[in-house]
Amino acid sequence: xxxxxxxxxxxxxxxxxxxxxxxxxxxxxxxxxxxxxxxxxxxxxxxxxxxxxxxxxxxxxxxxxxxxxxxxxxxxxxxxxxxxxxxxxxxxxxxxxxxxxxxxxxxxxxxxxxxxxxxxxxxxxxxxxxxxxxxxxxxxxxxxxxxxxxxxxxxxxxxxxxxxxxxxxxxxxxxxxxxxxxxxxxxxxxxxxxxxxxxxxxxxxxxxxxxxxxxxxxxxxxxxx
Numbered sequence: 001x002x003x004x005x006x007x008x009x010x011x012x013x014x015x016x017x018x019x020x021x022x023x024x025x026x027x028x029x030x031x032x033x034x035x036x037x038x039x040x041x042x043x044x045x046x047x048x049x050x051x052x053x054x055x056x057x058x059x060x061x062x063x064x065x066x067x068x069x070x071x072x073x074x075x076x077x078x079x080x081x082x083x084x085x086x087x088x089x090x091x092x093x094x095x096x097x098x099x100x101x102x103x104x105x106x107x108x109x110x111x112x113x114x115x116x117x118x119x120x121x122x123x124x125x126x127x128x129x130x131x132x133x134x135x136x137x138x139x140x141x142x143x144x145x146x147x148x149x150x151x152x153x154x155x156x157x158x159x160x161x162x163x164x165x166x167x168x169x170x171x172x173x174x175x176x177x178x179x180x181x182x183x184x185x186x187x188x189x190x191x192x193x194x195x196x197x198x199x200x201x202x203x204x205x206x207x208x209x210x211x212x213x214x215x216x217x218x219x220x221x222x223x224x225x
Contacts, residue, residue, distance in 0.1 A: 026048070026174070028046075028047050028148075029045050029046055029047070030045055090120070090124055090125060093124070093125035093126065094116070094120070094125050096125070097119075097125055097127070097138065097157060097161075098116075100157060100158065100161060101115050101116060101119065101161060102115075104161045104162060104165040105165065107165070108165040108166055108168070108169040109169065110165060110168060110169060110172075112220070113217050113220035113221055114168075114179075114213075114217060115165060115168070116216070116220050117213045117214075117215075117216035117217040117219075117220055118139065118164075118168065118183070118186065118213055119138050119139055120216045121209065121212045121213045121216055122135075122138070122139055122140040123137065123138050123139070123140055125138065126138070127155060127156075127157045127160065128155055136154035136155060136160075137154040137155050137156075137157070137160035137164075138157055138160045138161060138164070139160050139161065139163070139164025139165075139167075139168075140164075141154045141160060141163055141164055141167075145163065145167060146160075146163055148167075149162070149163035149164075149166050149167060150163065151163035167186070168182065168186055171185045171186055171190060174190060175190075175193065175198070179214075180200060180210050180214075181193055181198065181199075181200065183209065183210045183213050183214075184200040184201060184206050184209075184210055187205070187206045187209040187210070188201050188203060188205075188206045192206075
């Protein structure tokens with residue numbers, strides 16, 4: 001099974017933990033592999049996409065839109081509605097891909113609950129789904145994203161999950177493990193989040209998407225978890 005090996009050094013996370021100032025560089029090679037590092041990469045095969053100061057990234061990522069995720073009172077639950085149970089047909093489709101999804105979650109150091117929630121929101125576990133915008137497969141990869149992650153057939157569940165899970169992992173690392181920003185980037189593109197000052201873009205579709213994924217994550221978590 002082909003696997004894209006990503007050489008990632010997550011300077012934003014290091015800065016948050018250690019307080020060390022570092023720059024974050026994003027490179028892409030000719031095969032579409034993405035690299036995040038705290039030092040410039042040498043060699044013609046690496047193309048620099050952007051460079052940012054890690055402390056600024058971390059500070060910006062701590063700022064969330066209060067309208068989307070207001071801070072609850074001490075005795076108040078977060079404002080995410082109670083998730084609905086999966087229908088019988090949805091549960092059957094979920095069961096078909098569950099082991100594969102869990103495997104790619106482990107491979108990319110994602111929680112299975114997150115990956116399942118994104119897939120349920122994106123395609124309801126329909127590996128043949130196509131959106132009006134042209135996104136395809138289980139994780140609804142746009143053609144450009146699929147090419148970037150070496151996915152040749154987005155309707156192949158293995159390829160689709162490989163590319164989509166790697167993209168979600170990259171977004172979490174890019175946005176300092178800020179889940180809402182990573183989800184917003186998955187829906188609207190990371191550049192939309194960056195252009196909006198490292199906040200969730202003011203698109204109703206994107207805000208609703210983030211809420212829905214969080215809601216489905218609640219359904220995926222075991223009772224009492």
